[in-house]
Amino acid sequence: MMNNAPGSPRPGPAPTPGPGPDPHTPAVHAENLTVVRGPRTVLRDLGFTVPRGRITGLLGPSGCGKSTLMRALVGTQAKVTGTLDVLGHPAGHPALRTRIGYVTQAPSVYDDLTVRQNLDYFAAILDPGRTAADRRDADVTRAIADVDLTTHADALAGNLSGGQRNRVSLAVALLGSPELLVLDEPTVGLDPVLRRDLWNLFHDIATGRGATLLVSSHVMDEAERCHRLLLMREGELLADDTPDALRARTGADTVEEAFLHLVDAAKAAARTKETTR
Numbered sequence: 001m002m003n004n005a006p007g008s009p010r011p012g013p014a015p016t017p018g019p020g021p022d023p024h025t026p027a028v029h030a031e032n033l034t035v036v037r038g039p040r041t042v043l044r045d046l047g048f049t050v051p052r053g054r055i056t057g058l059l060g061p062s063g064c065g066k067s068t069l070m071r072a073l074v075g076t077q078a079k080v081t082g083t084l085d086v087l088g089h090p091a092g093h094p095a096l097r098t099r100i101g102y103v104t105q106a107p108s109v110y111d112d113l114t115v116r117q118n119l120d121y122f123a124a125i126l127d128p129g130r131t132a133a134d135r136r137d138a139d140v141t142r143a144i145a146d147v148d149l150t151t152h153a154d155a156l157a158g159n160l161s162g163g164q165r166n167r168v169s170l171a172v173a174l175l176g177s178p179e180l181l182v183l184d185e186p187t188v189g190l191d192p193v194l195r196r197d198l199w200n201l202f203h204d205i206a207t208g209r210g211a212t213l214l215v216s217s218h219v220m221d222e223a224e225r226c227h228r229l230l231l232m233r234e235g236e237l238l239a240d241d242t243p244d245a246l247r248a249r250t251g252a253d254t255v256e257e258a259f260l261h262l263v264d265a266a267k268a269a270a271r272t273k274e275t276t277r
């Protein structure tokens with residue numbers, strides 16, 4: 001799902017430009033961030049920042065809370081406490097609707113529309129009006145090319161493979177060139193060539209377009225492609241650092257090894273705390 005996905009609130013008119021937040025503030029700033037889902041506290045007291053114009057990887061095992069954190073960031077998660085500022089506004093602020101692109105794990109596209117028609121539909125919501133028609137066309141064409149679906153632009157979304165449908169969702173999120181892209185496991189189910197191409201695209205978007213990307217994955221080799229990493233386990237943050245610093249700090253050769261080292265250290269610390277009670 002995207003911030004402007006089927007069934008989600010309509011983005012509405014673009015916010016009136018004002019003095020705006022300081023461009024030097026981080027893209028995301030969290031302090032004491034806690035989220036309760038049902039009977040469980042699934043995120044506990046998180047504190048971190050996500051710098052602008054960089055790719056930050058959100059990594060950790062299945063169920064550790066990555067999607068919940070992303071939902072909190074885009075303002076769709078209930079029972080969020082603590083501080084969570086996004087692009088200088090509290091998470092969920094209406095001014096953020098057109099500034100964030102969000103792709104969930106489940107692609108949400110209209111199966112009975114072609115790739116281009118799906119994009120046209122969302123572009124018309126984001127950037128309405130006849131006078132914007134040429135700009136919308138260019139934006140749609142560019143987004144389809146970005147995700148390498150130009151040759152499938154006229155194919156029905158319902159006839160695409162899972163990976164291709166995921167890429168249609170990503171293309172929708174790229175419409176309007178959002179300042180922050182929140183991508184929940186965007187490379188799941190993709191072959192190695194497509195994964196590499198998507199990571200190249202993420203780097204182009206960060207470096208060439210100055211956007212900030214927060215990309216979740218539980219594939220540790222993808223960590224090596226990020227500028228910074230947030231490593232999570234069981235709703236807690238194990239590390240917030242660069243891949244190089246993490247490897248150096250733990251004496252590991254890979255981020256995967258560094259992560260395992262941090263998990264073991266966290267377990268040992270928890271055991272010590274338990275026995276000294």
Ligand SMILES: Nc1ncnc2c1ncn2[C@@H]1O[C@H](COP(=O)(O)OP(=O)(O)OP(=O)(O)O)[C@@H](O)[C@H]1O
Pocket residue numbers: 037038039040042060061062063064065066067068069218
């Ligand atoms: N609706 C819900 N009610 C209660 N608990 C939930 C709900 N949805 C998720 N959870 C729990 O919240 C925790 C975090 O889930 P979340 O989906 O954020 O993890 P994740 O790291 O994104 O996992 P994955 O990589 O498998 O997508 C899990 O333990 C999960 O069981």
